[in-house]
Amino acid sequence: MDKPDSAMKTQLRPRALAQQMLPWVVPISLLIIWQWSSSAGILPSRFLPSPHAVFRSFFELSASGELWAHVRVSALRALSGFVVGGGLGLLLGLFTGSLHWAETLLDTTIQMVRNIPPLALIPLVILWFGIDESAKLFLVALGVFFPVYINTFHGIRSVDRGLLEMGRTYGLSGWPLYREIILPGALPSILVGVRFSLGLMWVILIVAETISARSGIGYMTMNAREFMQTDVMVVGILLYAILGKVADLLAKGLERYWLRWNPAYQTAR
Amino acid sequence: MPVTCSSTEITTAEQRRSRGVSVAIRNVSIAFGERTVLENFDIEISAGEFVAIVGRSGCGKSTLLRSVVGLETPQAGSIIVGTLGEHHGKPDVRIMFQDSRLLPWRRILPNVMLGLEAALIPQARKVLVQVGLAERANDWPATLSGGQRQRVALARALVHDPNLLLLDEPLGSLDALTRIEMQQLIEDVWQRRGFTALLVTHDVAEAISLADRVILIEGGRVALDEVVNIPRPRTRGSARFAALEERILGRVLQRRPVVEEPVIENQW
Secondary structure: OOOOHHHHHHHHHHHHHHHHHHHHHHHHHHHHHHHHHHHOOOOOOOOOOOHHHHHHHHHHHHHHOHHHHHHHHHHHHHHHHHHHHHHHHHHHHHHHHHOHHHHHHHHHHHHHHHOOOHHHHHHHHHHHHOOOHHHHHHHHHHHHHHHHHHHHHHHHHOOOHHHHHHHHHOOOOHHHHHHHHHHHHHHHHHHHHHHHHHHHHHHHHHHHHHHOOOOOHHHHHHHHHHOOOHHHHHHHHHHHHHHHHHHHHHHHHHHHHHOOOOHHHHOOO | OOOOOOHHHHHHHHHHHHHOOOEEEEEEEEEEOOEEEEEEEEEEEOOOOEEEEEOOOOOOHHHHHHHHOOOOOOOEEEEEEOOOOOOOOOOOEEEEOOOOOOOOOOOHHHHHOOOOOHHHHHHHHHHHHHOOOHHHOOOOHHHOOHHHHHHHHHHHHHOOOOOEEEEEOOOOOOOHHHHHHHHHHHHHHHHHHOOEEEEEEOOHHHHHHHOOEEEEEEOOEEEEEEEOOOOOOOOOOOHHHHHHHHHHHHHHHHOOOOOOOOOOOOOO
Protein backbone atom coordinates (compact mmCIF):
# COMPACT_ATOMS: atom_id res chain seq x y z
CA MET A 1 0.00 0.00 0.00
CA ASP A 2 2.83 2.41 0.64
CA LYS A 3 4.37 1.89 -2.76
CA PRO A 4 4.68 5.02 -4.93
CA ASP A 5 1.90 5.84 -7.35
CA SER A 6 3.64 4.80 -10.55
CA ALA A 7 4.51 1.38 -9.17
CA MET A 8 0.90 0.88 -8.07
CA LYS A 9 -0.39 1.69 -11.52
CA THR A 10 1.91 -0.69 -13.38
CA GLN A 11 1.10 -3.39 -10.88
CA LEU A 12 -2.65 -2.93 -10.73
CA ARG A 13 -3.51 -2.42 -14.39
CA PRO A 14 -2.48 -5.88 -15.69
CA ARG A 15 -4.06 -7.48 -12.68
CA ALA A 16 -7.35 -5.72 -13.29
CA LEU A 17 -7.19 -6.74 -16.95
CA ALA A 18 -6.53 -10.34 -15.96
CA GLN A 19 -9.49 -10.17 -13.60
CA GLN A 20 -11.73 -9.07 -16.45
CA MET A 21 -10.41 -11.69 -18.84
CA LEU A 22 -10.60 -14.58 -16.42
CA PRO A 23 -14.30 -15.49 -16.90
CA TRP A 24 -13.74 -15.76 -20.65
CA VAL A 25 -10.79 -18.14 -20.53
CA VAL A 26 -12.87 -21.31 -20.31
CA PRO A 27 -15.50 -20.51 -23.00
CA ILE A 28 -12.87 -19.29 -25.47
CA SER A 29 -10.68 -22.35 -24.91
CA LEU A 30 -13.69 -24.61 -25.39
CA LEU A 31 -14.49 -22.83 -28.63
CA ILE A 32 -10.92 -23.28 -29.86
CA ILE A 33 -10.89 -26.97 -28.92
CA TRP A 34 -14.27 -27.44 -30.59
CA GLN A 35 -13.17 -25.79 -33.84
CA TRP A 36 -9.91 -27.70 -33.83
CA SER A 37 -11.49 -31.11 -33.33
CA SER A 38 -14.04 -30.38 -36.08
CA SER A 39 -11.38 -29.35 -38.57
CA ALA A 40 -9.21 -32.31 -37.61
CA GLY A 41 -12.14 -34.63 -38.30
CA ILE A 42 -12.37 -35.97 -34.75
CA LEU A 43 -15.85 -34.48 -34.36
CA PRO A 44 -18.12 -35.54 -37.27
CA SER A 45 -20.34 -32.69 -38.47
CA ARG A 46 -23.48 -34.86 -38.32
CA PHE A 47 -22.83 -35.14 -34.59
CA LEU A 48 -21.85 -31.52 -33.95
CA PRO A 49 -21.00 -28.91 -36.60
CA SER A 50 -17.89 -26.78 -36.30
CA PRO A 51 -18.26 -23.29 -34.83
CA HIS A 52 -17.38 -21.97 -38.26
CA ALA A 53 -20.28 -23.86 -39.83
CA VAL A 54 -22.61 -22.56 -37.13
CA PHE A 55 -21.57 -18.97 -37.82
CA ARG A 56 -21.97 -19.48 -41.53
CA SER A 57 -25.47 -20.84 -41.23
CA PHE A 58 -26.32 -18.06 -38.79
CA PHE A 59 -25.38 -15.47 -41.38
CA GLU A 60 -27.15 -17.32 -44.16
CA LEU A 61 -30.33 -17.63 -42.14
CA SER A 62 -30.30 -14.02 -41.05
CA ALA A 63 -29.50 -12.80 -44.55
CA SER A 64 -32.52 -14.63 -45.94
CA GLY A 65 -34.67 -13.15 -43.19
CA GLU A 66 -35.89 -16.57 -42.09
CA LEU A 67 -34.09 -16.37 -38.78
CA TRP A 68 -35.59 -13.03 -37.81
CA ALA A 69 -39.07 -14.16 -38.68
CA HIS A 70 -38.67 -17.09 -36.29
CA VAL A 71 -37.06 -14.94 -33.58
CA ARG A 72 -39.86 -12.41 -33.86
CA VAL A 73 -42.52 -15.08 -33.49
CA SER A 74 -40.81 -16.65 -30.49
CA ALA A 75 -40.10 -13.35 -28.77
CA LEU A 76 -43.67 -12.23 -29.27
CA ARG A 77 -44.97 -15.47 -27.75
CA ALA A 78 -42.60 -15.21 -24.82
CA LEU A 79 -43.40 -11.57 -24.20
CA SER A 80 -47.17 -11.85 -24.45
CA GLY A 81 -47.17 -14.95 -22.24
CA PHE A 82 -44.99 -13.13 -19.75
CA VAL A 83 -47.17 -10.02 -19.74
CA VAL A 84 -50.38 -11.99 -19.28
CA GLY A 85 -49.06 -14.49 -16.70
CA GLY A 86 -46.79 -12.06 -14.88
CA GLY A 87 -49.48 -9.37 -14.83
CA LEU A 88 -52.02 -11.74 -13.36
CA GLY A 89 -49.47 -13.03 -10.85
CA LEU A 90 -48.64 -9.49 -9.78
CA LEU A 91 -52.28 -8.46 -9.42
CA LEU A 92 -53.30 -11.58 -7.55
CA GLY A 93 -50.19 -11.44 -5.37
CA LEU A 94 -50.95 -7.84 -4.44
CA PHE A 95 -54.51 -8.85 -3.75
CA THR A 96 -53.85 -11.85 -1.50
CA GLY A 97 -50.85 -10.12 0.08
CA SER A 98 -52.85 -7.09 1.10
CA LEU A 99 -56.16 -8.62 2.13
CA HIS A 100 -56.36 -11.43 4.63
CA TRP A 101 -59.70 -12.73 3.44
CA ALA A 102 -58.39 -12.93 -0.12
CA GLU A 103 -55.48 -15.02 1.10
CA THR A 104 -57.80 -17.36 2.97
CA LEU A 105 -60.03 -17.63 -0.06
CA LEU A 106 -57.45 -18.13 -2.81
CA ASP A 107 -54.06 -19.12 -1.50
CA THR A 108 -54.78 -22.82 -0.88
CA THR A 109 -56.12 -23.23 -4.40
CA ILE A 110 -53.18 -21.43 -5.94
CA GLN A 111 -50.68 -23.48 -3.95
CA MET A 112 -52.37 -26.67 -5.16
CA VAL A 113 -52.33 -25.65 -8.81
CA ARG A 114 -48.74 -24.50 -8.42
CA ASN A 115 -47.59 -28.05 -7.89
CA ILE A 116 -48.69 -29.12 -11.36
CA PRO A 117 -45.78 -28.65 -13.77
CA PRO A 118 -47.14 -26.52 -16.65
CA LEU A 119 -45.48 -28.85 -19.14
CA ALA A 120 -47.50 -31.78 -17.80
CA LEU A 121 -50.53 -30.02 -19.23
CA ILE A 122 -49.25 -30.14 -22.80
CA PRO A 123 -51.50 -33.04 -23.91
CA LEU A 124 -54.56 -31.29 -22.51
CA VAL A 125 -53.51 -27.92 -23.89
CA ILE A 126 -53.10 -29.39 -27.38
CA LEU A 127 -56.54 -30.87 -27.04
CA TRP A 128 -58.00 -27.53 -25.94
CA PHE A 129 -56.20 -25.07 -28.16
CA GLY A 130 -54.67 -27.24 -30.88
CA ILE A 131 -51.18 -26.11 -31.78
CA ASP A 132 -52.34 -22.53 -32.06
CA GLU A 133 -50.70 -19.43 -30.65
CA SER A 134 -53.10 -19.57 -27.73
CA ALA A 135 -51.64 -22.91 -26.61
CA LYS A 136 -48.15 -21.43 -26.26
CA LEU A 137 -49.50 -18.27 -24.68
CA PHE A 138 -51.40 -20.34 -22.15
CA LEU A 139 -48.41 -22.50 -21.20
CA VAL A 140 -45.99 -19.59 -20.84
CA ALA A 141 -48.50 -17.50 -18.92
CA LEU A 142 -49.22 -20.37 -16.55
CA GLY A 143 -45.55 -21.07 -15.91
CA VAL A 144 -44.68 -17.41 -15.38
CA PHE A 145 -47.65 -16.73 -13.14
CA PHE A 146 -46.48 -18.64 -10.06
CA PRO A 147 -43.01 -17.20 -9.44
CA VAL A 148 -44.39 -13.68 -9.81
CA TYR A 149 -47.40 -14.44 -7.64
CA ILE A 150 -45.47 -16.08 -4.80
CA ASN A 151 -42.76 -13.44 -4.67
CA THR A 152 -45.26 -10.58 -4.81
CA PHE A 153 -47.26 -12.12 -2.00
CA HIS A 154 -44.14 -12.70 0.05
CA GLY A 155 -42.84 -9.21 -0.69
CA ILE A 156 -46.03 -7.57 0.52
CA ARG A 157 -46.07 -9.66 3.66
CA SER A 158 -42.49 -8.88 4.55
CA VAL A 159 -42.81 -5.08 4.30
CA ASP A 160 -41.27 -3.57 7.43
CA ARG A 161 -44.02 -3.24 10.09
CA GLY A 162 -42.23 -0.28 11.61
CA LEU A 163 -42.42 1.65 8.36
CA LEU A 164 -46.11 0.86 7.98
CA GLU A 165 -46.72 2.10 11.50
CA MET A 166 -44.71 5.23 10.82
CA GLY A 167 -46.64 5.84 7.59
CA ARG A 168 -49.94 5.60 9.42
CA THR A 169 -48.85 8.12 12.05
CA TYR A 170 -48.10 10.44 9.12
CA GLY A 171 -51.65 10.08 7.93
CA LEU A 172 -50.94 7.73 5.02
CA SER A 173 -53.56 5.16 4.15
CA GLY A 174 -55.07 3.59 1.05
CA TRP A 175 -53.26 4.34 -2.19
CA PRO A 176 -50.65 6.80 -0.76
CA LEU A 177 -49.61 4.17 1.80
CA TYR A 178 -49.39 1.63 -1.02
CA ARG A 179 -47.36 3.89 -3.26
CA GLU A 180 -44.98 5.22 -0.61
CA ILE A 181 -44.38 2.16 1.52
CA ILE A 182 -45.98 -1.14 0.51
CA LEU A 183 -45.05 -1.30 -3.18
CA PRO A 184 -41.46 -0.05 -2.82
CA GLY A 185 -41.02 -2.36 0.16
CA ALA A 186 -42.23 -5.36 -1.83
CA LEU A 187 -40.33 -4.44 -4.98
CA PRO A 188 -37.06 -6.31 -4.29
CA SER A 189 -39.02 -9.50 -3.80
CA ILE A 190 -41.23 -8.89 -6.84
CA LEU A 191 -38.16 -8.40 -9.01
CA VAL A 192 -36.73 -11.70 -7.81
CA GLY A 193 -39.95 -13.30 -9.03
CA VAL A 194 -39.69 -11.50 -12.36
CA ARG A 195 -36.13 -12.67 -12.95
CA PHE A 196 -37.01 -16.20 -12.02
CA SER A 197 -40.03 -16.26 -14.28
CA LEU A 198 -38.05 -14.84 -17.21
CA GLY A 199 -35.86 -17.92 -17.10
CA LEU A 200 -38.86 -20.17 -16.84
CA MET A 201 -40.54 -18.35 -19.71
CA TRP A 202 -37.90 -19.51 -22.22
CA VAL A 203 -37.80 -23.07 -20.88
CA ILE A 204 -41.52 -23.49 -21.33
CA LEU A 205 -41.54 -21.82 -24.72
CA ILE A 206 -38.73 -24.06 -26.00
CA VAL A 207 -40.60 -27.20 -25.02
CA ALA A 208 -43.92 -25.92 -26.35
CA GLU A 209 -42.40 -24.88 -29.67
CA THR A 210 -40.48 -28.11 -30.05
CA ILE A 211 -43.54 -30.25 -29.57
CA SER A 212 -46.08 -28.38 -31.58
CA ALA A 213 -45.49 -25.33 -33.69
CA ARG A 214 -45.37 -24.13 -37.26
CA SER A 215 -43.01 -21.26 -36.64
CA GLY A 216 -40.59 -19.99 -34.05
CA ILE A 217 -37.08 -20.92 -33.02
CA GLY A 218 -38.18 -24.26 -31.59
CA TYR A 219 -39.91 -25.12 -34.86
CA MET A 220 -36.84 -24.10 -36.85
CA THR A 221 -34.65 -26.34 -34.70
CA MET A 222 -36.98 -29.34 -34.92
CA ASN A 223 -37.36 -28.84 -38.65
CA ALA A 224 -33.60 -28.79 -39.07
CA ARG A 225 -33.42 -32.14 -37.31
CA GLU A 226 -35.57 -33.69 -40.06
CA PHE A 227 -32.93 -32.72 -42.60
CA MET A 228 -29.94 -33.40 -40.34
CA GLN A 229 -28.95 -29.70 -40.46
CA THR A 230 -26.97 -29.80 -37.24
CA ASP A 231 -25.62 -26.30 -37.84
CA VAL A 232 -29.14 -24.82 -37.90
CA MET A 233 -30.02 -26.78 -34.77
CA VAL A 234 -27.05 -25.30 -32.93
CA VAL A 235 -27.98 -21.81 -34.15
CA GLY A 236 -31.45 -22.30 -32.66
CA ILE A 237 -30.07 -23.49 -29.34
CA LEU A 238 -27.62 -20.60 -29.15
CA LEU A 239 -30.42 -18.16 -29.95
CA TYR A 240 -32.33 -19.33 -26.89
CA ALA A 241 -29.23 -18.79 -24.80
CA ILE A 242 -28.78 -15.26 -26.15
CA LEU A 243 -32.44 -14.33 -25.76
CA GLY A 244 -32.44 -15.69 -22.21
CA LYS A 245 -29.36 -13.66 -21.37
CA VAL A 246 -30.89 -10.51 -22.87
CA ALA A 247 -34.04 -10.97 -20.79
CA ASP A 248 -31.96 -11.46 -17.66
CA LEU A 249 -29.88 -8.37 -18.39
CA LEU A 250 -33.05 -6.31 -18.79
CA ALA A 251 -34.36 -7.57 -15.46
CA LYS A 252 -31.02 -6.83 -13.83
CA GLY A 253 -31.12 -3.34 -15.30
CA LEU A 254 -34.55 -2.79 -13.78
CA GLU A 255 -33.26 -4.03 -10.45
CA ARG A 256 -30.32 -1.67 -10.53
CA TYR A 257 -32.51 1.26 -11.39
CA TRP A 258 -35.46 0.61 -9.10
CA LEU A 259 -33.42 -0.63 -6.18
CA ARG A 260 -30.65 1.94 -6.43
CA TRP A 261 -31.47 3.08 -2.92
CA ASN A 262 -30.39 -0.32 -1.64
CA PRO A 263 -26.65 -0.57 -0.93
CA ALA A 264 -26.80 -4.27 -1.90
CA TYR A 265 -27.64 -3.30 -5.48
CA GLN A 266 -25.45 -0.23 -5.81
CA THR A 267 -22.22 -2.10 -6.36
CA ALA A 268 -23.75 -5.20 -7.92
CA ARG A 269 -22.49 -5.69 -11.47
CA MET B 1 -48.90 17.97 39.98
CA PRO B 2 -49.11 21.29 38.12
CA VAL B 3 -45.80 22.78 37.15
CA THR B 4 -44.33 25.71 38.95
CA CYS B 5 -41.93 27.62 36.80
CA SER B 6 -39.08 29.62 38.20
CA SER B 7 -39.45 33.34 37.50
CA THR B 8 -36.73 33.40 34.83
CA GLU B 9 -38.59 30.84 32.76
CA ILE B 10 -42.03 32.36 32.81
CA THR B 11 -41.78 34.36 29.59
CA THR B 12 -40.54 31.47 27.50
CA ALA B 13 -43.14 29.21 29.03
CA GLU B 14 -45.85 31.69 28.04
CA GLN B 15 -44.64 31.72 24.48
CA ARG B 16 -44.58 27.95 24.38
CA ARG B 17 -48.20 27.69 25.32
CA SER B 18 -49.11 29.40 22.07
CA ARG B 19 -48.21 26.34 20.03
CA GLY B 20 -48.17 23.50 22.51
CA VAL B 21 -51.26 21.61 23.56
CA SER B 22 -52.06 20.07 26.89
CA VAL B 23 -52.37 16.33 27.30
CA ALA B 24 -54.69 14.71 29.80
CA ILE B 25 -54.20 11.00 30.38
CA ARG B 26 -56.95 9.83 32.72
CA ASN B 27 -57.45 6.41 34.26
CA VAL B 28 -55.81 4.68 31.36
CA SER B 29 -55.48 0.90 31.58
CA ILE B 30 -53.72 -1.14 28.94
CA ALA B 31 -53.17 -4.89 29.02
CA PHE B 32 -51.69 -7.29 26.52
CA GLY B 33 -53.51 -10.52 27.12
CA GLU B 34 -52.96 -11.42 30.76
CA ARG B 35 -50.22 -8.89 31.32
CA THR B 36 -51.32 -5.51 32.58
CA VAL B 37 -48.99 -2.79 31.39
CA LEU B 38 -50.69 0.34 32.66
CA GLU B 39 -53.33 0.45 35.35
CA ASN B 40 -55.46 3.48 36.14
CA PHE B 41 -52.70 5.64 34.85
CA ASP B 42 -53.15 9.35 35.34
CA ILE B 43 -51.07 12.31 34.25
CA GLU B 44 -51.73 15.86 33.15
CA ILE B 45 -49.29 17.68 30.94
CA SER B 46 -49.72 21.39 30.39
CA ALA B 47 -49.29 23.13 27.06
CA GLY B 48 -45.68 23.65 26.05
CA GLU B 49 -44.31 21.52 28.84
CA PHE B 50 -41.42 19.10 28.34
CA VAL B 51 -42.13 15.93 30.29
CA ALA B 52 -39.79 12.94 30.49
CA ILE B 53 -41.00 9.49 31.42
CA VAL B 54 -38.47 7.11 32.87
CA GLY B 55 -38.77 3.57 34.08
CA ARG B 56 -37.30 0.15 33.62
CA SER B 57 -37.70 -1.93 30.47
CA GLY B 58 -41.23 -3.19 30.05
CA CYS B 59 -42.77 -0.72 32.50
CA GLY B 60 -45.21 0.49 29.87
CA LYS B 61 -43.66 3.84 29.04
CA SER B 62 -43.46 3.15 25.30
CA THR B 63 -46.97 1.74 25.33
CA LEU B 64 -48.18 4.96 26.90
CA LEU B 65 -46.59 7.02 24.15
CA ARG B 66 -47.95 4.76 21.45
CA SER B 67 -51.44 5.07 22.83
CA VAL B 68 -51.22 8.88 22.79
CA VAL B 69 -50.56 8.76 19.04
CA GLY B 70 -53.20 6.08 18.52
CA LEU B 71 -50.99 3.07 17.79
CA GLU B 72 -52.40 1.27 20.85
CA THR B 73 -55.94 1.46 22.11
CA PRO B 74 -56.38 1.57 25.88
CA GLN B 75 -58.96 -0.83 27.34
CA ALA B 76 -60.11 1.85 29.72
CA GLY B 77 -59.67 5.56 30.37
CA SER B 78 -59.22 8.51 28.07
CA ILE B 79 -56.39 10.39 26.45
CA ILE B 80 -57.24 13.94 25.49
CA VAL B 81 -54.78 15.96 23.44
CA GLY B 82 -55.60 19.65 23.56
CA THR B 83 -58.62 21.20 25.21
CA LEU B 84 -61.34 23.29 23.67
CA GLY B 85 -60.33 26.82 22.85
CA GLU B 86 -56.69 26.06 23.30
CA HIS B 87 -56.13 25.15 19.70
CA HIS B 88 -58.05 25.45 16.48
CA GLY B 89 -58.73 22.21 14.70
CA LYS B 90 -57.13 18.85 15.28
CA PRO B 91 -53.83 19.16 17.09
CA ASP B 92 -50.86 17.82 15.15
CA VAL B 93 -49.16 14.97 17.01
CA ARG B 94 -45.89 13.46 15.77
CA ILE B 95 -43.85 10.60 17.10
CA MET B 96 -40.14 9.84 16.79
CA PHE B 97 -39.14 6.22 17.27
CA GLN B 98 -35.94 4.66 18.54
CA ASP B 99 -35.09 3.71 14.96
CA SER B 100 -35.38 6.49 12.44
CA ARG B 101 -37.88 4.64 10.22
CA LEU B 102 -36.86 6.57 7.14
CA LEU B 103 -38.07 5.14 3.84
CA PRO B 104 -34.91 3.61 2.37
CA TRP B 105 -36.24 4.07 -1.17
CA ARG B 106 -36.74 7.80 -0.84
CA ARG B 107 -33.97 10.38 -0.74
CA ILE B 108 -33.65 12.59 2.33
CA LEU B 109 -35.81 15.49 1.15
CA PRO B 110 -38.75 13.30 0.01
CA ASN B 111 -38.49 11.50 3.33
CA VAL B 112 -38.92 14.77 5.17
CA MET B 113 -41.78 15.59 2.78
CA LEU B 114 -43.69 12.40 3.59
CA GLY B 115 -47.41 13.06 3.54
CA LEU B 116 -46.97 16.69 2.46
CA GLU B 117 -47.76 18.54 -0.73
CA ALA B 118 -44.95 19.56 -3.06
CA ALA B 119 -45.66 23.21 -2.29
CA LEU B 120 -44.03 22.74 1.11
CA ILE B 121 -40.57 21.88 -0.25
CA PRO B 122 -39.06 25.21 0.91
CA GLN B 123 -40.42 24.48 4.38
CA ALA B 124 -38.79 21.04 4.37
CA ARG B 125 -35.47 22.49 3.21
CA LYS B 126 -35.60 25.04 6.01
CA VAL B 127 -36.10 22.32 8.60
CA LEU B 128 -33.21 20.33 7.12
CA VAL B 129 -31.04 23.40 7.58
CA GLN B 130 -32.21 23.58 11.16
CA VAL B 131 -31.08 20.01 11.87
CA GLY B 132 -27.82 20.66 10.00
CA LEU B 133 -28.39 18.31 7.06
CA ALA B 134 -29.21 20.73 4.24
CA GLU B 135 -26.43 19.41 2.02
CA ARG B 136 -27.64 15.82 2.32
CA ALA B 137 -31.10 16.51 0.86
CA ASN B 138 -30.46 14.40 -2.24
CA ASP B 139 -28.74 11.44 -0.55
CA TRP B 140 -30.16 8.03 0.21
CA PRO B 141 -30.84 7.24 3.88
CA ALA B 142 -28.48 4.25 3.65
CA THR B 143 -25.54 6.64 3.28
CA LEU B 144 -26.26 8.47 6.54
CA SER B 145 -25.00 7.64 10.02
CA GLY B 146 -27.41 6.64 12.79
CA GLY B 147 -27.33 10.10 14.35
CA GLN B 148 -27.92 11.80 11.01
CA ARG B 149 -30.87 9.53 10.30
CA GLN B 150 -32.41 10.49 13.63
CA ARG B 151 -31.94 14.13 12.76
CA VAL B 152 -33.80 13.52 9.49
CA ALA B 153 -36.56 11.80 11.46
CA LEU B 154 -36.71 14.85 13.73
CA ALA B 155 -36.91 17.12 10.68
CA ARG B 156 -39.71 14.97 9.25
CA ALA B 157 -41.68 15.47 12.46
CA LEU B 158 -40.86 19.19 12.75
CA VAL B 159 -41.90 20.11 9.22
CA HIS B 160 -45.49 19.44 10.29
CA ASP B 161 -45.04 22.03 12.99
CA PRO B 162 -46.41 19.65 15.63
CA ASN B 163 -48.34 20.77 18.68
CA LEU B 164 -47.20 17.68 20.52
CA LEU B 165 -43.99 15.78 19.83
CA LEU B 166 -43.64 12.30 21.26
CA LEU B 167 -40.11 10.95 21.56
CA ASP B 168 -39.90 7.18 22.06
CA GLU B 169 -36.30 6.71 23.15
CA PRO B 170 -35.12 8.46 20.01
CA LEU B 171 -31.51 8.58 21.19
CA GLY B 172 -31.34 5.07 22.58
CA SER B 173 -29.23 3.62 19.80
CA LEU B 174 -26.82 6.51 19.42
CA ASP B 175 -23.29 6.79 20.77
CA ALA B 176 -22.70 8.99 23.81
CA LEU B 177 -21.36 12.03 21.94
CA THR B 178 -24.02 12.03 19.24
CA ARG B 179 -26.57 11.65 22.00
CA ILE B 180 -25.52 14.82 23.78
CA GLU B 181 -25.49 16.66 20.47
CA MET B 182 -29.01 15.45 19.70
CA GLN B 183 -30.24 16.37 23.17
CA GLN B 184 -29.04 19.91 22.61
CA LEU B 185 -30.72 19.99 19.22
CA ILE B 186 -34.03 18.76 20.64
CA GLU B 187 -33.91 21.25 23.51
CA ASP B 188 -33.05 24.05 21.14
CA VAL B 189 -35.87 23.22 18.74
CA TRP B 190 -38.34 22.84 21.59
CA GLN B 191 -37.41 26.22 23.06
CA ARG B 192 -37.73 27.92 19.70
CA ARG B 193 -40.96 26.29 18.57
CA GLY B 194 -42.74 25.75 21.84
CA PHE B 195 -44.53 22.47 21.24
CA THR B 196 -45.41 20.13 24.07
CA ALA B 197 -42.86 17.34 24.33
CA LEU B 198 -43.21 13.92 25.88
CA LEU B 199 -39.96 11.97 26.03
CA VAL B 200 -39.61 8.34 27.01
CA THR B 201 -36.10 7.39 28.03
CA HIS B 202 -34.00 4.92 29.96
CA ASP B 203 -31.52 7.57 30.80
CA VAL B 204 -32.27 9.55 33.94
CA ALA B 205 -29.56 12.13 33.16
CA GLU B 206 -31.10 12.70 29.75
CA ALA B 207 -34.51 13.15 31.34
CA ILE B 208 -33.19 15.69 33.82
CA SER B 209 -31.21 17.69 31.30
CA LEU B 210 -34.19 18.08 28.97
CA ALA B 211 -37.43 17.95 30.92
CA ASP B 212 -39.45 20.35 33.04
CA ARG B 213 -40.78 17.35 34.87
CA VAL B 214 -39.63 13.76 35.25
CA ILE B 215 -42.20 11.03 35.80
CA LEU B 216 -41.22 7.56 36.92
CA ILE B 217 -43.51 4.68 35.99
CA GLU B 218 -43.43 1.58 38.11
CA GLY B 219 -45.89 -1.28 38.16
CA GLY B 220 -48.12 0.52 35.68
CA ARG B 221 -48.50 3.61 37.86
CA VAL B 222 -46.82 6.93 38.50
CA ALA B 223 -44.24 6.24 41.17
CA LEU B 224 -42.59 9.63 41.13
CA ASP B 225 -43.46 13.01 39.66
CA GLU B 226 -40.56 15.37 40.07
CA VAL B 227 -40.37 18.97 38.84
CA VAL B 228 -36.90 19.82 37.59
CA ASN B 229 -36.18 23.31 38.90
CA ILE B 230 -32.77 23.76 37.37
CA PRO B 231 -32.44 26.79 35.07
CA ARG B 232 -31.54 26.10 31.44
CA PRO B 233 -29.10 25.49 29.92
CA ARG B 234 -28.41 22.76 32.42
CA THR B 235 -24.97 21.42 33.06
CA ARG B 236 -24.60 17.82 34.04
CA GLY B 237 -21.79 18.56 36.45
CA SER B 238 -23.81 20.89 38.68
CA ALA B 239 -24.57 19.89 42.26
CA ARG B 240 -28.35 20.28 41.88
CA PHE B 241 -28.32 18.14 38.75
CA ALA B 242 -26.33 15.41 40.45
CA ALA B 243 -28.50 15.49 43.57
CA LEU B 244 -31.70 15.14 41.55
CA GLU B 245 -30.26 12.37 39.43
CA GLU B 246 -29.17 10.58 42.57
CA ARG B 247 -32.64 10.87 44.06
CA ILE B 248 -34.49 9.61 40.99
CA LEU B 249 -32.01 6.81 40.36
CA GLY B 250 -32.30 5.79 43.98
CA ARG B 251 -36.04 5.60 43.60
CA VAL B 252 -35.76 3.56 40.39
CA LEU B 253 -33.39 1.07 41.99
CA GLN B 254 -35.17 0.86 45.32
CA ARG B 255 -37.57 -1.92 44.52
CA ARG B 256 -35.17 -3.95 42.46
CA PRO B 257 -34.80 -7.54 43.66
CA VAL B 258 -31.18 -8.64 43.95
CA VAL B 259 -31.48 -11.56 41.54
CA GLU B 260 -32.76 -9.58 38.59
CA GLU B 261 -30.79 -8.62 35.49
CA PRO B 262 -27.80 -6.37 36.13
CA VAL B 263 -28.32 -2.63 36.03
CA ILE B 264 -26.92 -1.23 32.83
CA GLU B 265 -29.56 1.28 31.88
CA ASN B 266 -28.61 4.23 33.95
CA GLN B 267 -24.88 4.24 34.29
CA TRP B 268 -23.77 7.56 33.00
